Amino acid sequence: MKNGMKKGIFAVVVSVLIFGLCSIGWAKDTLVVADQYDATTMDPIRHNDMPSSRACYSIYDTLVFLDSEGKVLPGLAESWEFPSDTAYKMHLRKDVVFHNGEKMTAKDVKYSLERATTDLGASIKTYSQNLDNVEILDDYTVIIHLKHPDYSFFPSLSHSWGSILNQKAVEEAGDNYGMQPVGTGPFKFVSWQKGNKYVLERFDAYWGPKAKVAKLEVRSIPEPTSRAIELETGGVDIAYPITTNDIKRIEENKNLVLYRVPQTxxxxxxxxxxxxxxxxxxxxxxxxxxxxxxxxxxxxxxxxxxxxxxxxxxxxxxxxxxxxxxxxxxxxxxxxxxxxxxxxxxxxxxxxxxxxxxxxxxxxxxxxxxxxxxxxxxxxxxxxxxxxxxxxxxxxxxxxxxxxxxxxxxxxxxxxxxxxxxxxxxxxxxxxxxxxxxxxxxxxxxxxxxxxxxxxxxxxxxxxxxxxxxxDESIAGAQKNVKGFEIRGNEVHSFRQASIEE
Known part of the structure; x- marks a missing residue:
């Protein structure tokens, strides 16, 4: 057999193998999501809109999490005590690293929460306004002090305003930090084309359950019918919100699943x-x-x-x-x-x-x-x-x-x-x-x-x-082979454990 023919056959075989691998795994390792709007910033204290909150939930962690029923669960704080009605003693996890490799300590918690009380945090003041200061007891213990008793404050630490940042990363990025986020969450930032899409990738050093997809791509598609068509044709794996005109089409499509929960x-x-x-x-x-x-x-x-x-x-x-x-x-x-x-x-x-x-x-x-x-x-x-x-x-x-x-x-x-x-x-x-x-x-x-x-x-x-x-109701559509996607009535939908099955 001539060398040229051998090379040609080899190229075809390689192409077939690559195509086959993509069809059985590689291409499916990216979860593609259609959101209604793009995020405005990925700095968690400089916004109060839902697309930005959803982005932050994938990139950052908070001291506590809320489940879909509103119950407070451990996050970066593995346990806590209430010494008084204006103090929360938080015991931090010791195995947490930021996406830039820095170890998370009490200094980061103090920096992040107190930063939210500055003028930078004007958009989220309704959450941070009663925070007085954060006292560091040791590297993994802090006491959050409030100005007044506030029985809405503790669960609010689960909101994106309470995301824990790395001080070094924030100061190095300066005014551009909202485009260069560094968190401790299950996904880390890769790129962002404003008004079009942002891309995140799995953070393999994550302290909790690892993300099940290698990449998360979130596209901005404001026109509702375009979102539905992208879902129907397989251009995206998840789309939201699904509007009234498109509900029936999604429900009747045997390849798709409609998610629907009351919204707060x-x-x-x-x-x-x-x-x-x-x-x-x-x-x-x-x-x-x-x-x-x-x-x-x-x-x-x-x-x-x-x-x-x-x-x-x-x-x-x-x-x-x-x-x-x-x-x-x-x-x-x-x-x-x-x-x-x-x-x-x-x-x-x-x-x-x-x-x-x-x-x-x-x-x-x-x-x-x-x-x-x-x-x-x-x-x-x-x-x-x-x-x-x-x-x-x-x-x-x-x-x-x-x-x-x-x-x-x-x-x-x-x-x-x-x-x-x-x-x-x-x-x-x-x-x-x-x-x-x-x-x-x-x-x-x-x-x-x-x-x-x-x-x-x-x-x-x-x-x-x-x-x-x-x-309203929170209404989303997804491909039938998407598993682990969690739709929430507070609109902070979770892709942390979402996967795509063959």
Whole structure:
């Protein structure tokens, strides 16, 4: 046989072998996920959005974890004690290393948690605000000291704000740290094409159960039908959220699995109370009365979730959502309130991001506001630009969702309405509301705490800082051969033990 022919046959054989190996293992060692939006940063204290929280959950660990039922489990702290109602003594694991090879010690815990109380942590202040300091007893023991008793604080250490960082890595990266994250989690950072995808790889020195896939690739696909098509054609292994239009297709596809759980969230239309005419409660109430929220929710979400009557979702303790009557539209009462407030020919913008359900809701709201003489323009923004614009107080009204990542009533409200919160985009500043929140945090679970949150929910409904639109469900689709993917009602879905079976 001639050398050229031998080489040709050898090349074909190698190609076949490589293709065969890829088809039986190599290609399947990458889990490809379609998320709705890209992360905004991978610095855990400089965001409070769900795509970034999901990225951080794969890269970092926290001192404690929450299971899907909200139970606190050991994380980087293997055990703890409560010396007083303002102190947590945490005993740290001794076998933990960062992705850069540095060993984790109490110094990293002190640095990470106290860093969250600086101006850098403005977005997550609702979680870190009661932290006083972290005292180091030895390399693997710390005491977390609080300013005041706070019965929502301990489980909040599971939120991405409590991610433990490596001080050396943060200081070396400087302002660019959010693009060069270093954690102790089951996946380590590889690359990130902003607005497109980020890639993580298994961290083989992980202290806990190792990730079951070699790589995790998370793509940003904002258009819902495109996400569903990518799932159907095998372009991705997991996609979320699956929206109303695509649920049936995913359910009926024998190669796919639909995951669906109640979400600890609320979708709302907020008012910018720092601007006229929204500083007048009569205007806010008039807009609320003008809207048929039950009809809007039914038309847009078609059998998914429900219309809330309270800011605290029914899946979170102390919610009074089930006790209150359904919202009712009253156009004449709305017109009368606007007349009392001396408001005529109002013009305003309704902001939303690209999520289809929110755009559809805004379209119906626009038509219903016209009935009471309000002309509105819908402004659709890309996710990052949307969040930036809200922080800059440029908006009038806006559609947004809030997920209680930590299932405590404090976090269902404080991040949205407390005057000091960096995610209070209604710019509500109300001393009585702040007082309720402080009292709720400082009261142990029981009848008294339940009473405080009941009064708080009723008070918020009198203030009308927002119109409640929707309590959502977490809905995801996956290939049938994906195992170990954990969908969660707090939207911090877990790929830590996800695998792809042949």
């Amino acid at each position: 969230s609320v979708t709302y239309m907020g008012f910018n109370l720092s601007k006229k005419p929204f500083d007048d409660v009569r205007v806010r109430k008039a807009i609320d009365l003008a809207l048929d929220t039950v009809g809007i929710q039914a038309a847009v979400y078609r059998g998914v979730g429900k219309v809330p009557t309270s800011l605290i979702p029914g899946a979170v303790k102390y919610s009074i959502d089930s006790e209150l009557p359904k919202h009712e539209q009253d156009v004449e009462a709305a017109k009368k309130l606007l007349e009392e407030a001396g408001m005529k020919d109002l013009r305003m913008e309704i902001w939303t991001n690209e999520r289809k359900e929110r755009v559809d809701s805004a379209t119906i709201i626009q038509a219903q506001l016209q009935e009471i003489g309000i002309t509105s323009e819908i402004k659709v923004l890309e996710w990052g630009a949307y969040l930036s614009g809200l922080q800059e107080k440029k908006h009038d009204m806006f559609l947004l969702g809030w997920v209680s990542t930590v299932p405590d009533p404090n976090f269902a409200v404080s991040g949205l309405l407390e005057s000091t919160s960096g995610t209070n985009f209604t710019f509500t500043s109300d001393a009585k509301l702040d007082e309720y929140l402080a009292k709720g945090r400082g009261t142990p679970d029981g009848e008294e705490r339940a009473k405080i949150y009941k009064e708080l929910q009723l008070y918020i409904n009198e203030l009308h800082p927002m119109v409640y639109i929707h309590n």
